[in-house]
Amino acid sequence: SLESKVGFGEIVWEAKLRMAARIPPRAISGRLVERGGVWLWNNYLVNSEVGLLPKAYNFKIHGPYQAHRFYGKPDTPLKNVKLGELAPWFARREKSWLAFTREWG
Secondary structure, three states: OOHHHOOHHHHHHHHHHHHHOOOOHHHHHHHHHHHHHHHHHHHOHHHOOOOOOOOOOOHHHHOOOOOOOOOOOOOOOHHHOOHHHHHHHHHHOOOOHHHHHHHHO
């Protein structure tokens, strides 16, 4: 649909046109919020992994999903890592916002 192909530049352009026509801001706020939300969804949220199951999870192997369980390959705990293995251990860590929220969430 046309709504899904709206770019941020088009949103700004529409706002400038409405300001030039001297339409009050109340009249444009709903449309701008809608188009801004469509742009945000298409460019960022649709490609994120937030809210999806982990990639290592398999229903046939693990059964019903449990949010508190780790489904990946277990790694050596930090307290058991030797000093020479510390750099590779940190390199194996997943360094993303999603991993941080899973760790502390």
